Amino acid sequence: MNLKKENILIVDDNYDMLALLQRHLKKLKYHTYKASSVNEAIEVLKYTTIDLLITDLNMPNINGIELIRYSEEHYPAMLKLVITGMPSIDNAVKAIKSGALDYLTKPFTADELYKAIQTSFERIKNTLEVSEISIFSNNENENDSLIIGRSDSFRDILETINRVKNNKVNILIEGESGTGKELIARAIHEKGLLAKMPFIAINCGGIAEGLIESELFGHVKGAFTGANESRVGLFQAASGGTIFLDEIGNAPMSFQTKLLRVLQEKEITKIGAVHPEKLNVRIIAATNNDLQQMVVDGTFREDLFYRINVVNIKTTPLRERKEDILPLVQNFLEKYSVEFNKPQIRIDEKVNEILLRYSWPGNIRELENIMQRLIIMSDELIEIKHVPEQLKYHIHEQYENFKSLKEYEKDQILRVLAAVDYNKTKAAKILQIDRKTLNLKIN
Ligand SMILES: Nc1ncnc2c1ncn2[C@@H]1O[C@H](COP(=O)(O)OP(=O)(O)OP(=O)(O)O)[C@@H](O)[C@H]1O
Ligand SMILES: [Mg+2]
CATH class of the missing domain: 1.10.10 (Arc Repressor Mutant, subunit A)
Known part of the structure; x- marks a missing residue:
C-alpha cells in the first residue's frame, strides 16, 4: 500500500499542536486537513474523504471521545487515532472502546507519531474485524468476557481468533498458566458461527481413568453393573458446538488413545451401544506443558499432537507484553470496584509503577487476584501501603543493582x-x- 497518498485529519484546540502535527505529517508526505474543534472536524468530514482521523481528547465544548463516537457511527471504515495530554489510561480506554485503534500520549516524538500512523494503516485490511473484537463482551454479561490488550502479540491472537472462529478446524492453545487460554477458547466459540451451540470444557487431568470412557462417550442402560440409567457423554452434550480439552498435557495415555480414535473416525460409540454415532464438534485444546517435548519424551502421542495442532495459538507471558498491564489494571478496577461496592476508588500512580515493574509469574490471573485484593483493602485510593510485599520485593531487587x-x-x-x-x-x-x-x- 502506498502510504503517501492518504488523507489525514488532525483535530486539536491548540494551534501550536496543530502546526507541529502538520509539519510532521507534511514531511511524511501525507495530505493533511486541520480542525480546531469537533464541530469544525465534522464539517471537514462531510466534504472530504478522510482515511485517518487523529484527534485530541481534551477539548472545550465537545471532547474527542464524542468525535470518535460520531465518526464510528458515520464513518466506520475511517481509522481513528487519539492523542491525550493527560497520561490517563481511563480516557484512552474509553476512546478505544468508542472505536479508536490506538492512542498516543503527549509529548510524543515524530518517530512515535509515524509508527502509530503506520501501524494504523497496516491494519487497514482487517480494521473492521479487529476493532470489532479487540475489546468485546458477550452482550448479556458485559464485564465477564472482556478481552483486553493492546500489545502486538495480543493483537496477533485477536486476528487468529477472527480467522478461525467461523470454521471447525482443531486448535491448540499453548501458554503459561493464567495467560488467558480458556478466555481465548471461549472467545473463538462465542464470536463465531457456533455461538448458539454448547461449549463444554473438560479438564483432561481431572477424570478418574476408569470413568473416562463413560464420561466422554456416555453409556446405555445396563451397559455395566451400576449403569441403571443411560447417560449422555460430554462429547454428545457438545454436539454441534465446541469441546474445550483443558490441560490436555495431563491426559493419561488411555485418554489420549480414546481421543485419537474419536478424532480419526469422527464418531463415538456409547458403552454398551451397538452402533456408533456421528460426531460433529470443534475441538480446542489447551496446555501449559511443552507438548512437543512430551512427544519426544514419549508421554504424549505424536499422532494425537498432529491431530489437534492444526492451528496453533501461543499466548505471551504478561511480563513480555507490559503494555497490556495498565489497560488490564483499569479493566479490573472498573469491574471489581462495582462488584465490591466501591465505585469511586482510584489508584495511585506509584502503585501503577509497581504493577508495571513486577514480573507476574501467575500472569493475568495473578494480576486479577491482586486487583481484587487491593480494592478490598483500600477505601478511596489504592496506595503503596496496600500493595503486598512480594510485589515490592521484586522492585527492591532491581534497586539493588543501582550504583551510587x-x-x-x-x-x-x-x-x-x-x-x-x-x-x-x-x-x-x-x-x-x-x-x-x-x-x-x-x-
Ligand atoms: N486479555 C485478557 N483480558 C481480560 N482478562 C483476561 C485476559 N486474559 C486472561 N484474563 C483473565 O485472567 C484469568 C485467567 O485466564 P484463563 O483462565 O483463561 O487462563 P489460562 O491460560 O486458562 O490459565 P491456566 O493455564 O492456569 O488454566 C481469567 O479470570 C481471565 O478472565
Ligand atoms: Mg485454564
Missing part, C-alpha cells in the same frame, strides 16, 4: 581518562573540574 553516585563518578572519570590517553589536563577540562580536584579523585 560515587561509583558513577569513578566510572565516568575512568572513561574520560581512557578516551584522552590519560592526559589529565584534557580530562579535567572535559569533566569541568580543576587538575588538583581530579588528582584527588584519582587517588
Whole structure:
C-alpha cells in the first residue's frame, strides 16, 4: 500500500499542536486537513474523504471521545487515532472502546507519531474485524468476557481468533498458566458461527481413568453393573458446538488413545451401544506443558499432537507484553470496584509503577487476584501501603543493582581518562573540574 497518498485529519484546540502535527505529517508526505474543534472536524468530514482521523481528547465544548463516537457511527471504515495530554489510561480506554485503534500520549516524538500512523494503516485490511473484537463482551454479561490488550502479540491472537472462529478446524492453545487460554477458547466459540451451540470444557487431568470412557462417550442402560440409567457423554452434550480439552498435557495415555480414535473416525460409540454415532464438534485444546517435548519424551502421542495442532495459538507471558498491564489494571478496577461496592476508588500512580515493574509469574490471573485484593483493602485510593510485599520485593531487587553516585563518578572519570590517553589536563577540562580536584579523585 502506498502510504503517501492518504488523507489525514488532525483535530486539536491548540494551534501550536496543530502546526507541529502538520509539519510532521507534511514531511511524511501525507495530505493533511486541520480542525480546531469537533464541530469544525465534522464539517471537514462531510466534504472530504478522510482515511485517518487523529484527534485530541481534551477539548472545550465537545471532547474527542464524542468525535470518535460520531465518526464510528458515520464513518466506520475511517481509522481513528487519539492523542491525550493527560497520561490517563481511563480516557484512552474509553476512546478505544468508542472505536479508536490506538492512542498516543503527549509529548510524543515524530518517530512515535509515524509508527502509530503506520501501524494504523497496516491494519487497514482487517480494521473492521479487529476493532470489532479487540475489546468485546458477550452482550448479556458485559464485564465477564472482556478481552483486553493492546500489545502486538495480543493483537496477533485477536486476528487468529477472527480467522478461525467461523470454521471447525482443531486448535491448540499453548501458554503459561493464567495467560488467558480458556478466555481465548471461549472467545473463538462465542464470536463465531457456533455461538448458539454448547461449549463444554473438560479438564483432561481431572477424570478418574476408569470413568473416562463413560464420561466422554456416555453409556446405555445396563451397559455395566451400576449403569441403571443411560447417560449422555460430554462429547454428545457438545454436539454441534465446541469441546474445550483443558490441560490436555495431563491426559493419561488411555485418554489420549480414546481421543485419537474419536478424532480419526469422527464418531463415538456409547458403552454398551451397538452402533456408533456421528460426531460433529470443534475441538480446542489447551496446555501449559511443552507438548512437543512430551512427544519426544514419549508421554504424549505424536499422532494425537498432529491431530489437534492444526492451528496453533501461543499466548505471551504478561511480563513480555507490559503494555497490556495498565489497560488490564483499569479493566479490573472498573469491574471489581462495582462488584465490591466501591465505585469511586482510584489508584495511585506509584502503585501503577509497581504493577508495571513486577514480573507476574501467575500472569493475568495473578494480576486479577491482586486487583481484587487491593480494592478490598483500600477505601478511596489504592496506595503503596496496600500493595503486598512480594510485589515490592521484586522492585527492591532491581534497586539493588543501582550504583551510587560515587561509583558513577569513578566510572565516568575512568572513561574520560581512557578516551584522552590519560592526559589529565584534557580530562579535567572535559569533566569541568580543576587538575588538583581530579588528582584527588584519582587517588
Ligand atoms: N486479555 C485478557 N483480558 C481480560 N482478562 C483476561 C485476559 N486474559 C486472561 N484474563 C483473565 O485472567 C484469568 C485467567 O485466564 P484463563 O483462565 O483463561 O487462563 P489460562 O491460560 O486458562 O490459565 P491456566 O493455564 O492456569 O488454566 C481469567 O479470570 C481471565 O478472565
Ligand atoms: Mg485454564
